[in-house]
Amino acid sequence: MKRLLALLIFVTAVANAQYSVKGTMTPPEESDWVILYKIEGAKQKFISNSTIVFEDVNIGGNTQKVGRFELNLPPDAKEGAYRVTYRNSGAGFVDFFFNKENIEFVFNPVYPEESIVFTKSRENKVYREYLDAIATMQRSIDSLQVEYLKNEDKKFKKAYKKAYKEQGEIQEIYEGKSEGMLVNTFIEASKPTNSSSIFDDTQEYLDYVVSNFFKNVDFSNSKLYSSPFIVDKITNYVFYLNIAESQSAQQKLYNESIAKVMGLVKDKKVRKEVIEYLITRFANARNSEIVDGLFTNYYDKLPSNFQDQKFRDDKVALLRATVGRTAPDFSWKEGENEYKLSSLNDGEKYLLVFWSTGCSHCLKEIPQLHSFMKTHNKTSVIAFGIEQAEPEWTAYIKKLDGWHNAIGTHPDNKWENEVVRTYQLVGTPTYFILNKDKKIIAMPNSFEDVKDYFVNSSADKE
Secondary structure, X not given: OHHHHHHHHHHHHHHOOOEEEEEEEOOOOOOOEEEEEEEEOOEEEEEEEEEOEEEEEEEOOEEEEEEEEXXXXXXXOOOEEEEEEOOOOOOOEXXXXXXXXXXXXXXXXXXXXXXXXXXXOHHHHHHHHHHHHHHHHHHHHHHHHHHHHHOOOHHHXXXXXXXXXXXXXXXXXXXXXXXXXXXXXXXXXXXXOOOOOOOOOHHHHHHHHHHXXXXXXXXXXXXXXXXXXXXXXXXXXXXHHOOOOOHHHHHHHHHHHHHHHHHHOOOHHHHHHHHHHHHHHHHHOOOHHHHHHHHHHOHHHOOHHHOOHHHHHHHHHHOOOOOOOEOOOOEEEEOOEEEEHHHOOOOOEEEEEEEOOOOHHHHHHHHHHHHHHOOOOOEEEEEEEEXXXXXXXXXXXXXXXXXXXXXXXXXXXXXXXXXXXXXXOOOOXXXXXXXXXXXXXXXXXXXXXXHHHHHHOOOOXX
């Protein structure tokens, strides 16, 4: 009877056991909370949250403040990739793998990826050891390849072969060391794809890197999809590996790299997530041409039940005012005269600037812009004031002779004005350059960029 009772107690304890995730920040982040997510491809699923406890600890005779937190995972928590975030915005997170074990780590929140050290968790210790070892050898191999392209000395060729062999041995060691573990899948997928022999030609080397980038990635492996791995690989391939000097060449490379990725992704659910991820990245970069192509060539060809109309509408709205689009229309009055952007015909080009009398930066730039544009009088200027009320704006625009001056207000919040929302404005001054047909041809980031455009482009000067 006692043995049966003991067994029941043991089984109950195991069934109710929770797994803990403990982190130590040194130095601590200013935030006082952390959130735990399960990573599912390009998306995050909320699991739990906790507060950060700040402590003073003695390290080497010196008192140092650290931040500690603890999060719990239920006994039935799924294995896979998880993320702890500690900032409201910007990069502020650490990723790790969970496979039915407690996890503890220490990191510097300023550069978490480079500083994280796992003090508990066999899976994560092995994976970090592997990443560090393989990256060290990769830097050596890359360095030798670059040096050989500069100077075809046989010593670099010999050293390359040795480094290549050593890296292969490291790969074998960690594939064996991680056998039966969750991270084994990621170690195998991370196997370097270097050529066994050094390249004599730079272009051949670059072509090899691009063509073999996904060589060891199994796009049918669900474990890889249920982690940041696939998304990170796609991001590096599309946005960082394929770089061109001109805008037109870059757009061509984007399209080619996207086609390569989409040719590898077969699962409909994953395909949808990858397309939505790429659309979001390019939409945030205001690259309407690529976004249009992603919708037409890939998203629209998904089964209808995989398409999200709200997602589409949100992205289309975000790109209504971007390069390649016709500028959204609006109207205004100047005295007794009614004007409409689409109907203006007094310029070979148009400069549309959104500004505000409540913006100190605008009050500095607008007079400079007014003076500068006098030497470019074949370009018509439309200055749109984003204001809470009209009196101050009315007085100020007397200085802006020769311009079209429009105003947009809102009874509660000037940023809620319809034109402001249509143009997706988040700050002032904001500039758009339009051609004679009111198509947006440039979006300078600053007054200096405006000057650079008119000085170095084909815009006529007088």
